[in-house]
Amino acid sequence: MELRTSLKSALLAATLMPLGYAAQAEEISIAVGHQSMCTDTYTAGIVIKELGLLEKHLPTDGKYADAEYDITWADYSSGGPITNQMLANKLNFGVMGDYPLIVNGAKFQETDSLRTVYVAGTGYNLKGSGNAIVVPVESDIYSIDQLKGKEVSTPVGSAAWGMLLKAMQDNGIPTSEYVLKNQSPAVGAANIAAGKIDAHSDFCPWSEIMEYRGTGRKIFDGSETGVPYLHGVVVRQDFAEEYPEVVQAFIKAVYEAGEWIREDPMRAVTEMESWTGVEKEVLYLYFSEGGHLTLEPSIKTEWVDALKFNHSVLVKEKAIPPLDFDAWITEDYLKAAYADMGVDYEADKATMVDPEVANKGLPMEIWHSRDGVSTYASAAEFLKGMADIRATAALVNATYVYDAETGLKLFGKTAFWVKAGNNYATFLRKGEAEAYASANSGAVITFDEAIAEFASET
Amino acid sequence: MDILTTIGHPMRQDWRRMVVMGLMFALLMQVLMMIALMVRFQALPNYVVGYDWIGNVIHIIKSTPSWSDILPIVNQEWLIEIGKMNYDYGTGISEWSLNVVPIRMMVLFLLGALVALCLSLLRRHQCDVTTGTTLRATTGIGTILIAMTNATMSWVVCCAAPSWVVGLAMLGLGVSTSLALESMGPALNLAGFGLLLCTIVYLAWRKTRLPQLINRGLKNA
Known part of the structure; x- marks a missing residue:
């Protein structure tokens, strides 16, 4: 064991020697992986980045008095690559949807020495809206029952895939009675526009993009499955333990990003369109009053149950590693951040927005x-x-x-x-x-x- | 010992051929994957990104406490990403890409070198037609298994972390088959190398046994 450690140290010393002169002052690198094509991640991604909210909340006293922050943002099309980059320690923070979050936690727990912690949500839809099944606009398919014997595509491994499997099961359509194809959102959307696929199941905001552009029509909304649709923030545990105040700062930024959107949804979606390229009219469907998304970072018991359900789907279909939810999910950083902001965490946690009522x-x-x-x-x-x-x-x-x-x-x-x-x-x-x-x-x-x-x- | 000596002989004589074949194999695989992607998606690549592979590997070694975790992570590190960016949505979304992964290139290089060794042993040692065909088929199956499990094509399909079956799924493999195969990747890779190594050992064994068999045959005659 000692020999191994010595070998590793020697190898590192040899390779890092030329870089040795660079390290003079303490620099804290904060690297965030986010997704500008996934609306429900915006309050922990593009909004914080563009408004400089993380910089605003980063600690500057105590052990951070002399710290210099180097903040980098990397935009990804899905959660999988973010997990890979976090494993390689090129990202400290990752923002993604529920299924990729679970894969993230499980993949880290599969390693001997690395872990992530799920520290905050970004937003949710209580019933599961955001995922949907879309058909070409001219299609004569109007309900999920009509998908028997048809070709349905989805990004396998995504929340939309999990929703599709459950929706089909709930409606008594076994996998043998439809052809499931693995297609990326962009390819699926293009195929819907060209009428090359009978139906496509996708995550936020792809279904609404297709509807807005007049190429697709929703026949099934994720809310019909009744499983909450969540997005959240994971952090490498080694980073969180070394810089807990930075994690709290990130959560404060998430909270403020939500406030900024609620304050003026029109302004927010117009700005977000310029940052992400997603049409503001589509974003308004998510971020306006009555929209699909409730922006609130607390971790509710119901969310943990939903994540456990999603994990069981993944285990059944993909044989992903087990996940110790108790070790993975922590509210400590959220509670500390809320306390610092003077906001009642328990009140937020107890509030649940049901679109049908609200x-x-x-x-x-x-x-x-x-x-x-x-x-x-x-x-x-x-x-x-x-x-x-x-x-x-x-x-x-x-x-x-x-x-x-x-x-x-x-x-x-x-x-x-x-x-x-x-x-x-x-x-x-x-x-x-x-x-x-x-x-x-x-x-x-x-x-x-x-x-x-x-x-x-x- | 005789077997190792028998294997060592063509290795010493044909090492240049093995190196060239290894390099060719690694490079040809990248070209073939790129052609497969272009044919499958009927489009040319429109972006290339280079990565600081050495710097990234050093960073991974530095920040990963356990050696057992380092190799699987380094195994995913890219040197070059070349693919098609779709600008119809958002600020652009990578529709598909070929990732040049140095560790996978090394595996493919080793594969090429082993195939060259197999062929060299086959050439040196005359077999009957049936045996020769069987050995070539075994070499072929081993090669396919290794090449398949080292495919480095990807697309933004799987929110779950990308894996080797993404490449196969992209080329039309069914979802259920892809998922069933996913966890078998390392086993299939090992099986491929196992087949190649068995073929090499068998060929060497036959060669070491041949003089004895001939002598025994002459005595019996």
Whole structure:
């Protein structure tokens, strides 16, 4: 053992000798791996980076009085490479979705000497919205039952893959009754646009990008599985133990990033579009009031249960290593950061936002390209507003309504509209719209038909 | 001992051929993977990134306490990444890439050298047609197993950490087969080397036994 250590030291000494002169002052390198194409990671990634929030909260007293911080950010398309880079100690922090987080923890615990700790969430959707199954916009598939015998693609190993497996199981469709293909989000989205695949299951915000661009239509939302969809922050344990105050600073930055978005969602999504290239209208669906994402970093018992469920899926399908959740998840840094900020951690932890309840009565919205977002208390007012805008040939960036069944925020143009008497209701799925129409002596109509009814009155 | 001497003889005589074949193998594999990617995705690569492999390896050695963890991590270190960036989404997303991984290159170099040794032993030692065909097939299977498990193609499909089956999945292998094969990677790799080494030992053994067999045959005659 001593011989091994000596050999290692000798090897290091030989290789590092030329670099020896460089190390004069204490420099703390903070390297963060984030994902600018995954909306739910933004409050621990691109927002902190662009607003300089980490720099703002980093400690500068005590043992950090003479410290010089070297902060680097690396953008990745998925969580897997972030884990690899963390193993190589090129990243200290990693921001990713629930399934990749589990793989991260399990892969580290598989090693002899390395560990990560799950220190904070970024945001969540209680029921699982963010993941969805999309079909080509012209497809005659309207429900998950119709996927029997069809080709369905998904990024295998992602949260969307886990959601797809559970959705199929819940609907009594065994894997032998559909063809599962492994496709990246970009390839899946391109295939949906070209009609080359029957359906594609993906994570945030790919389904909404396809809907916004008019190439895809959602037939199944992740919320139907009822499994929370989470994202979070992992840190190398050696780094966290050496610099706990830096981890707390990072969590404070995550919290502040959430506050910044809540303060003015319009400003936030416009800025985020310029940083990430993802359309602001798509981001608004996530970050506005009533959006898919609740920005809050606490680690709730329900989240731990959801992560354990996800791990069981991964074990069953991919034989990933076991994961000791008690050793991996810690609230210590969160509690310390909250205490420093004077915010009640237990209150945040106890709060759970259910879109079905929270979104009841929220107004419909029209995003006018010149005037910004206008809100409308009723569907009739909203449709009249749209008819008026169309009459002036003004441009509309997007419209937002809510699914009557789940409370999910939807693009007005992709919702199924039902007119029953003088009342209008909007739905994510055609089946539920038809059922509602039949129960209320109404009819399913298109968005344009609904607007046209008000145009004739002007 | 005789077997080692028998193996050592062609190694001393043909070492240049073995080195050249090893290098060719390592390089050709990269070219073949790149062609496979371009054909599969009907697109040319549009970005290249170089990495400080030596610096990264030093960093890994320095910051990883256990030697048993160092090799698997270094095994994933890239020297060059070459691929196709899709700018239709966000600020660009790497759709696919070929990763030149020095440790895998070394494995492929070793594979090429072993194949050269096998061929050299086969050439020196005349076998009957059936035996020759069997030995060549064994060498081929071993080669395929090693080459397959050292594929370094990737795409942003798996949120789970990338693995060797990503390359196969990308080329059309079914999801269930990919997942079933994933954990078998190291075993298949070892099996490939095992087959090659067995072939080499068998050929050397036959050669050492041949004079005795001939002598025994002459005595019996």
